[in-house]
Each structure stands twice: as C-alpha cells, then as structure tokens.
Amino acid sequence: MPAETAAVPGVGRAVALGLTREEYALVCEKLAREPNEVELAMFSLLWSEHCAYKHSKRLLRTLPTEGARVVMGPGENAGAVDVGDGWAVAFKVESHNHPSAVEPFQGAATGVGGILRDIFAIGARPIAVLDSLRFGEPTSERSRYLLDRAVAGIGHYGNSVGVPTVGGEVYFEGPYETNCLVNAMALGLARRDDMIRSAAAGVGNPVILFGASTGRDGIGGASVLASAELEDDDDSKRPSVQVGDPFTENKLIECSLELLERRLLVSLQDLGAAGLTSSASEMASAGGVGIDLDVACVPLREDDMAPFEIMVSESQERMLCVAEPGRVDEVLRVCEKWEVHGTVVGQVTATRRMRILRGDEVVGDIPVEALVDDCPLYDLAPEPPSAPIYAAPRAILEGGRSVREILLALLASPNIASRRPLFEQYDCLVGARTARRPEQADAAVLALPNGRGIGVSIDGSGRRVAIDPYRGTVEAVLECAANLACVGAEPLGLTNCLNFGNPEKPHIAWQLTESIRGLGDACRALGIPVVGGNVSLYNEGADGPIYPTPVVGLVGELPNPRAAGRLGFCREGDAIALVGAFSPRVPGSELAKLRGEALPGELPETDVAVVRGVQEAIRDAVRAGVLASAHDVAEGGVLVAVAESCLAGGIGGGRQGGIGARLAGGIGARLDLGGDAEDLLFGEGTGGFVVSGSRDALRALPDARIIGTVGGDALEAVGVSWTLASLREAHAALAPLFP
C-alpha cells in the first residue's frame, strides 16, 4: 500500500487545500486509510466546487435538457445540436474569472484556449469564439487595466489560433471591481458520425498524452483559485495561473481532428482544470473502467517535478486519448507530423481504480468512483436578504437634465457605448463563415457548409438579476432569444455560465436558487434545451459579492445566412415601428444607474408566452425579407435602440450586402412617440423591437406602432434634433480607454 511508505499529509494539509474536515473524513473512509500526498492532491481538486459542482449539481438537475435536435447534452465536454445534413454544432461557455482577476492577459487567453479544447475534444472543428466580460467602472484604474489586458489576451489567443471572435458583451458595474468576470464561449462544427465521447474503453488499451509538455503552471488552479474568494495577497497565487500557447493549440486542433478523421481513437478528452487527474479519472468513470498512469512517462518542462505536481498541473494545450494497441504507432506518427509530443503514459484496466505509478512504484491508488462520484453534494440554505446587498451606484447624471442630454449621456455610458474599440482587436473573419460581424446585427451569423446558417448570441445583465434573480434570469434568456430573432434564427440549444458569490451564504444561495429556477422556466416556456454549462461560485472580494450573473449563450439556425437580419436602418423613406406589447420602466435601467438610484425592489413580470409570439413574428418577418432592419430594445430603452439603428446604417446598408466602412454617415430618423414619457423613451423591459421596412410589412407585426420614418442626417424626436455626428461622438466613448 502506498500510504504506508509515504508520509501522510493529514487533515491540516487537507483543509489548506480546500477540503472540509468532514470531507477529509469521508476520503479516509472511502480509502479505508489516510490519503498520501498524491491522493490528497487529487481529491482536493476533484472534490472542489469547480470540478464537483457540489453546491449546484442538485439545482442544475432541474433544468430541461431534452430536445429533438440535441446530439450531446450536459456531461460531455460540450453540448451539441443537429443542424441538418449530417452536421452538428457543438458549443459551450466557461468561466475563467479568478485567473483573470489575478493575471488578466493569461487568464483570459487560457480561458479561450480551454473552451476551444472542450469543442475539439468531441471531434468538432472550432469555428467561433464569443466572450462575456464584467469589470468595475472604467473610472477605476484597476478596472481599466483588467479590461485592457483581458481583451488583449482574448485577441492574442483567438487571433493566433485561427478561430474568429464573432461576438460578445461587456458590462461595467461597481460590484465587479475586485472580482471581474471573463467567460468565453466557443462553437464547433462536426460531422455527426465523426463525433467522439470521452469514455475510456478496452482493457489493455494504451492511454496517450499528446500536446504540450507538463510544467508547474496552474498547479492547484481549480481549488486554490476557482473555489475560494479572492483576497488581498493574490500576487502569491500568480503561479497558479496557466500560460497559453495558441501556436501549440493550433497544431493540437489539426492533430486531434486528423486522428479522429482517420478513426484512430477510442476516446478523447482535453486536460482542463485539475489536469491529468480530472481528465483520466473522468474518462475512467464514464467508461466504467480503471486507468494506470505512469508519471515517469509524462514529458516534463522541469525534470524535478513531484508525482503530485505532474498529476495536478494545469499546463495548457494537452489532450488525453485512448487507442487500440495496434494503432499506437499511427497515432504517434500523426502527432509527429503536427510537431506535438505524443507519449503513451498508461493503460486502461478492469480495476475501476486510478493507479498512479512512478516507474514500478505505486504512488497513488484510488477507486475511480470515490474520486469522481462520491464527493458530497450540498443542499443550499437559501434565504432572501432582509436588507439590500448592493450599494447604490455613484450618480454621474444629475436630475433635471433634458432629453437631449440624457440620450447623449446614455450613448456614452460604458454599458451602451460602441464596443468597436474592443472587438476591432479580434479577428472576426478567419474561416470564411462570418456572415454578420459585430455591430452589423444583434447576433453573429455564421454560414454552414450545407448552405444554412447559425445565429449565436451571449447575454446576461447582472444588475437586473441582482434586483430580481428569478425575473432577471428570465429576462436574460429572452434578451438572448430576441437577439437571435433579429437575425432570423430559431433557438436550438442553450449553454450557460452561472457566476455567483459564495453559495454557503444564505442570500447568495437564494440568488442562485431563484436564478436557476428562472433559467429552467424560461427555457421550458421557449422550448429550448440546456445542452451544457458551467458554474463559477465564490465570486466575491473584500467589498462583497458580484452581481449574480447568469450568462446565457444561445445557438439558433436560419435557412439562409444571406438573408440574415441587420440592425441598421438602410433605406430612405422606410417606416420605423416599435413592435411588441412592451411596457418599459426606468427603475433598474441604465438611466437609473447613471442617476445613482438604488436598485428597485423588483422587476415587472414578463409574460413569456407573449414575448415568444413577438419573437417568432420578428424571426419570420426577417426570414421573409420584409424587414430592412431589426433591433431589440435593451439597455437604454427605445431612443437608444433607434439611435443605434441610425448609427449602424453605414454598416452593410449602402450597397447590396456590402460593408459600409466606406460609407459616410447614416440615416437619421424622425420619431413621434406621442409624448415625452421618460419610461417610453428610456425605460427598459423585455419584448420590444425597433424595426424598419415598408408600412404594410410593419403593420402586420404584433402590437406594432409606427413611430417614425428613416431619412435625413439627424435623429429627431420629441422636438429635439441630434446630428448623427453628435450621436456618433457620444457612442465612441470607450475609444479613450484604448489609446
């Protein structure tokens, strides 16, 4: 028995690694002895929140996951939906919050790298990346630093690996000041027949590690960073952040896809959080087998690494696969062609145990089930907070401002201003699939090889969820579905990343419980299955928890990507309509935030069935080609949505399907909203769309009100005229952050 020869680290060490005393006792019970250093390191990671979902798994089981188009659901490396003609689209979103707060460039870069590996681990070629970012206010130097470096890191990795970054979102709110959020979503395209699962099979089959060599980077990442609150001495955690190498990842993608195309593999798995420990034991668990791993065979960057370090290293750009013995030489030749290491490091056994060897010496021996399945799951103790959790934001717009000033202030607000200075740092084109790029439409659109298209969007307003976790999460799903409707896409599947604070605190538990209830209800009402997701808890700093931030990513299909909707007005004389039974309110809106108002006690209830009907009508009208533009009303309300459609008029509108970078100016709009009610102009809510087209086409839409005409060089409304130049100047407010 290995435990008798090695020193036993004991319960104190277990607690330092993040296990509770009770969990340690359970580990000892499962092993019938105390774990040695290797075993304890493995348990501490696989039993961490990040790997075991011990505070969220029971809630996640309530989500709807079935659907006619679902090819792979939760539990695999990524979810996937059928897009016709034998093709499937795989997608998943994942967080890399705490690494990004410690080292934003590498944290964000490896977030992209990690989510890409989840995609090609199931045999799909990565075709797009989106990102969802949250920072403190840009008035803070630290927030500007995190934003700048995270954006640079995403660009560094995505641009170099050769996968386009086609969309995303970013919001700035005080509660993210110490704990920023960096969520990355990736999509992949696969032939359904070529997809592969992670379950290890075939006793005696060799286990092969390929990709980068293993170093000390990222040791303990899952437990130390991802499963604990951030503290002041975070510099000391810097060695836990991994370093990304997109060049190696590019080769790894081609190598993995060639191995699968040549049908050389039994199963494939990426190495993510907890490195070899989690990928090997999850492969063994899924296949109902055991695995022997010899750490002496693992190619190392530093030759004095201890077995436990090799087992928990989170060095990037590595994959683990199982192949039949007769195929090994061929597998290694493909690795050689792509200039990545390929090494046999173990084999599949019938023992249902993870045995870690160093040459002939057994340095760890754990039942797979104990490691993967026996982590205790915890029920939450949710309790709504008795007093507001979040301080009112600092006022930057005093009362009594005119409509003219309010619109300009909203357009210049960091949450609404043009994202151009960010997305121009990302290659959105590589791969020749991008049919709608950022600021052309509410969702990105990609062309598929079967002539059809997919629309994809990622969304989530933490402030609205902070007000009302249930209704705010319903809104997030509806908002994301509205984005798809505006390009003519019908949702096929949803992925999510639930970013919350410490679930052991009752009011955070309540936020999480209510939010997941809202997510499930919204998905059921819209008929959208949840095909995968990720949970990131303990997002708190010294100043308290983040806004609860469920980020949802939706993938939908459209019959013809050439007919995909656009958000910009483009034809003089078109009518403009506000569509949908839409009753926006200022409390909880961006305007209320600029005025420094505290969060209101609740959000208005949404009739999801009605909103679904409106979205379907918009989607059908876009597909039928009767709308010149479609844009959903979101942050800032109706007037901001109209202004955005004016400013986007230069993009893609001027000539048939062209790009308007050469077109000067856009088209102004004359508005008649029948009053100056602030709620109607600047209030927020779900279910409203601003569309343009012929009067007859617009009148056919549900609850359509014609509110103006496209034309001229200015936006005119409620007796005020804004030149396009003044709108554009306000909207460019983020540019100074990227000098």
Added chain:
Amino acid sequence: MRFGVVQFPGSCDEVDAIAACERVGEAQLLWHGDHDLGGVDAVVVPGGFSFGDYLRVGSIARFSPVMQEVAAFARDGGPVLGICNGFQVLCEAGLLPGALLPNASLRFVCRQVGIVVVDDETAFTRACARDEELSVPVKHTTGRYYCPDPVRVVFRYTRGANPNGSQEDIAGVANEAGNVVGLMPHPEHAVDLLHGSEDGMKLFESAAEGALAR
C-alpha cells in the same frame, strides 16, 4: 490555372486563400517542409500566423524549405502573392523591399478598409483599373510598412483609412518586375458578398488572366 497556397505550422488563413483561388482556378496546399512547388502556376503565401510569430513576425517562416523554392520561382518571374503574414514573410525573405513594423497603436486591428489601386500593371492587379477603390478587411498587429528607398507601391489606404501608421498610406507593394506582390489587407476575405465584399476577387482574377496570357 493552378495556385499553390503555402501552409506553415500555425497558419490560419490558408483555407480561406484556397477557397478564393478555387473561384478562378485550382488550388493545392504546399507544406512548409516541401522541396518543390508541384508545378503550380502561381503561389500565395497566406495570412494568419507562422510558427506562432513569437519572434519578429515571419522571421522563422522564411527559413522553411519551401521558401527557397518560392524564391527561385519568383526569380524566374512566377507570380507570388503575400497576404498579411505572407507579406511579412516575403519581406523577411528579401523577395519584397522594406519591412513591417508594429502598428502605431501597438494593438491588433481588424477592420474593413478602403484601398486604392495605384499600380494596375502587376501580376495581381492587371484586372483592376488604376485608382479603383476596393473594400477589403485588414487584421494585424504588425502592418506598418516602412522602406527608406523608393518602392513600387501597388495599393494605398484611402484617405483617413490608414489603420496602422504605414508610411505614405502604403497598403501593398511589388518587386521591380511586378510579379511579386505583398499587401496587408486580406483579399481572400472579400470574395463573396455574404462576408461583406467581393472586391478581393480582382487580385485572383488578375493572376488567372496572367496565366492565360502566358
């Protein structure tokens, strides 16, 4: 008409380049380790990255075996087009004059820009009209062209559209003979209105016309 598109480890725009070439002819990949060009009629050194470009961009790719063949092909008058990273590689290899420096902003920039054809007599612009304006995207971190000597300019960014601080708004240049052309913008990403523009086709059509003329 058959194009050869060079692939280095870490290349990423070679698929788009092949698709663009196939609109006017045939195309095949040339692996960086190849020692012959397989009898192709024109060579495209595509954009993206080569060997990760962790050192000065293009400085490793120029040593790939296939680049010796490309250089010999170019010396014999064969048409060679370098796009973005390919332009950088051709400059590093001495097949084009000048060098590409980091953008004035020191940031990656991906943006649709206008470029003007100032020389319509090269192997890749003979299907263009002089002063014709093309809409094509740029996407690079290292695209600020610099050359202290007189140079045969093929493309300039339209007024106000220079995305990188390039000398005299230069977007693309040729060797003296006009058979080797390099440019930072990506014509292969502008060959179908689905993606926003088809102006980039002119470069590939030019090469095809040239092949016919021979």
